[in-house]
Amino acid sequence: MDEYVKGPEPDRWHWSKSCKQYPRVVIYKRSNRPSSDLCDDCLDIERVALRKIAPV
Numbered sequence: 534m535d536e537y538v539k540g541p542e543p544d545r546w547h548w549s550k551s552c553k554q555y556p557r558v559v560i561y562k563r564s565n566r567p568s569s570d571l572c573d574d575c576l577d578i579e580r581v582a583l584r585k586i587a588p589v
């Protein structure tokens with residue numbers, strides 16, 4: 534299960550450990566996907582990973 538973490542403000546939610554902006558200090562943590570403030574890098578990584586599992 535993915536874990537969504539957020540560093541000190543004004544950070545956004547990260548869930549990919551390979552994200553360059555993944556916070557070193559985790560301030561917030563949740564297990565369900567936040568509806569806003571998602572990290573663009575994490576979204577990109579996720580999109581690539583999904584493409585690998587199910588190529589279009």
Ligand SMILES: [Zn+2]
Pocket residue numbers: 546547548549552553554555572573574575
């Ligand atoms: Zn991220």
